Amino acid sequence: MNTAIQMKAEIASYLRFTRAMPxxxxxxxxxxxxAIGNSRHEIWVEIKVSIADLVxxxxxxxxxxxxxxxxxxxxxxxxxQRPGTWFFRNFPNRFYFGVPDEIHEKALTKI
Numbered sequence: 001m002n003t004a005i006q007m008k009a010e011i012a013s014y015l016r017f018t019r020a021m022p023x024x025x026x027x028x029x030x031x032x033x034x035a036i037g038n039s040r041h042e043i044w045v046e047i048k049v050s051i052a053d054l055v056x057x058x059x060x061x062x063x064x065x066x067x068x069x070x071x072x073x074x075x076x077x078x079x080x081q082r083p084g085t086w087f088f089r090n091f092p093n094r095f096y097f098g099v100p101d102e103i104h105e106k107a108l109t110k111i
Contacts, residue, residue, distance in 0.1 A: 003049065021036065033047070042092045042093050043093065044095045044096070046097050049100060050103065051106055054097065065091075
């Protein structure tokens with residue numbers, strides 16, 4: 001099983017060297033990986049190594065704000081954060097979850 005650090009390294013390498021993105025940063029804007037392309041497109045990647053971690057992440061203010069922006073229902077329940085509780089300087093052009101192969105299929109149903 002991949003660890004979060006291994007996954008961050010693999011995905012960052014892919015974004016930097018395969019996709020040729022000139023800027024790849026770790027732990028920026030509360031995201032695991034942030035990459036910016038030549039045309040200033042911003043990609044955010046959040047690494048999740050377990051289904052429980054993935055499900056609990058839905059309650060974060062960022063995901064709530066993305067639901068609100070897209071007119072989707074907000075997640076509710078314990079520890080659900082309101083979208084306005086965290087300031088966003090902007091939203092990414094693309095947002096991805098990075099998950100290990102072992103949980104890929106199950107993660108798709110949760111996302």
